[in-house]
Amino acid sequence: MQNEIIEKLIEQFRTLPGVGYKSAQRYAYSVLEGSISRAQNFANALLEAKQKIKFCKVCGNFTDGEVCSICQKRNRKVICVVKEPKDVISMEKVKDYDGVYHVLFGTISPLENRGPEDIHIKELLQRVNADGVQEVIMATNPDVEGDATAMYIARLLSPLGVKVTRLAQGVAMGSDLEYADEVTLSRALEERRELK
Amino acid sequence: MQNEIIEKLIEQFRTLPGVGYKSAQRYAYSVLEGSISRAQNFANALLEAKQKIKFCKVCGNFTDGEVCSICQKRNRKVICVVKEPKDVISMEKVKDYDGVYHVLFGTISPLENRGPEDIHIKELLQRVNADGVQEVIMATNPDVEGDATAMYIARLLSPLGVKVTRLAQGVAMGSDLEYADEVTLSRALEERRELK
Numbered sequence: 001m002q003n004e005i006i007e008k009l010i011e012q013f014r015t016l017p018g019v020g021y022k023s024a025q026r027y028a029y030s031v032l033e034g035s036i037s038r039a040q041n042f043a044n045a046l047l048e049a050k051q052k053i054k055f056c057k058v059c060g061n062f063t064d065g066e067v068c069s070i071c072q073k074r075n076r077k078v079i080c081v082v083k084e085p086k087d088v089i090s091m092e093k094v095k096d097y098d099g100v101y102h103v104l105f106g107t108i109s110p111l112e113n114r115g116p117e118d119i120h121i122k123e124l125l126q127r128v129n130a131d132g133v134q135e136v137i138m139a140t141n142p143d144v145e146g147d148a149t150a151m152y153i154a155r156l157l158s159p160l161g162v163k164v165t166r167l168a169q170g171v172a173m174g175s176d177l178e179y180a181d182e183v184t185l186s187r188a189l190e191e192r193r194e195l196k
Numbered sequence: 197m198q199n200e201i202i203e204k205l206i207e208q209f210r211t212l213p214g215v216g217y218k219s220a221q222r223y224a225y226s227v228l229e230g231s232i233s234r235a236q237n238f239a240n241a242l243l244e245a246k247q248k249i250k251f252c253k254v255c256g257n258f259t260d261g262e263v264c265s266i267c268q269k270r271n272r273k274v275i276c277v278v279k280e281p282k283d284v285i286s287m288e289k290v291k292d293y294d295g296v297y298h299v300l301f302g303t304i305s306p307l308e309n310r311g312p313e314d315i316h317i318k319e320l321l322q323r324v325n326a327d328g329v330q331e332v333i334m335a336t337n338p339d340v341e342g343d344a345t346a347m348y349i350a351r352l353l354s355p356l357g358v359k360v361t362r363l364a365q366g367v368a369m370g371s372d373l374e375y376a377d378e379v380t381l382s383r384a385l386e387e388r389r390e391l392k
Binding site for chain 2: 003004005006008009011012015016017018019023025026027028029030031032033034036038039040041042043044045046047048049050051052053062063064084085086089
């Protein structure tokens with residue numbers, strides 16, 4: 001039973017991923033206890049980001065121009081396909097990847113009524129056709145939907161003669177076998193490679 | 197190495213308590229992926245809250261008027277003294293408390309160079325003198341600074357003949373009021389003891 005205006009702010013914080021009521025309240029109070037200029041800066045950053053940041057016309061990644069810096073500078077013959085813009089950041093941690101990206105904005109999910117036409121597969125086909133792409137790396141998440149989407153796209157692309165690969169799946173570096181789940185272990189065993 | 201505008205938004209989310217870079221990035225991306233009206237609503241809620249919400253002239257709690265609803269309706273003869281506005285919300289979970297509050301806006305902390313004159317102790321003395329207060333319940337956090345502040349205020353108030361009590365140590369030592377559960381808070385209120 002709090003003030004309505006404070007509740008409204010708490011509700012906004014609750015729309016953020018993984019934020020429950022208690023955290024949202026904590027955030028709201030920290031704003032209320034802070035300075036007016038902090039609240040203004042925060043509000044401006046929200047509006048500026050949402051107004052200026054667009055999706056790259058080529059790959060779908062976030063950019064403040066027409067075409068993102070990755071598409072402008074890098075090797076367009078190799079495309080890494082990811083589910084969401086934030087996955088680009090994750091993949092960019094791999095320093096020696098020099099190719100570009102393609103954001104699908106979702107995966108095929110019959111449960112959520114999302115078919116191939118609801119995500120950016122058509123755009124990927126156009127790029128493959130237009131840019132003489134040599135390899136498409138499927139980097140969707142290693143889960144049921146990510147696997148299915150990767151398989152679906154691989155089949156679409158095979159007639160075009162482009163090489164389609166998938167991120168290797170197995171036990172994660174630095175993890176402990178004891179805590180790996182059965183599916184991961186089974187996949188790691190299946191895809192074992194020879195040590196030379 | 198991300199876009200500057202996105203970095204600015206991430207930085208804003210990082211100013212929230214307990215939010216690290218990874219969470220801040222997740223929040224920022226969820227805003228970027230959301231609608232423009234959502235970003236606007238969020239920005240408006242921030243600004244409206246910060247502009248309209250003031251500190252109650254009597255107790256220091258958040259309010260959108262001059263005097264908060266608790267000060268207007270409840271028994272002014274009993275004052276519960278807390279460190280921060282958010283502690284009022286925590287104490288309000290104890291349904292049968294009918295008194296009012298006093299927010300100190302901090303505790304005495306030699307380490308952080310905060311003396312008795314830096315928090316709202318003077319205002320508390322004025323209220324005790326003016327309102328014929330019968331009991332002051334010290335509900336500062338059960339940590340070193342909270343205890344020291346409670347002791348200090350108890351000594352100041354004893355010549356005025358007002359009963360000063362302290363929340364019973366049902367609340368765990370070193371913890372924070374914000375995270376105490378209702379039963380613990382209720383027990384602590386029940387077993388409050390007089391400071392001599």
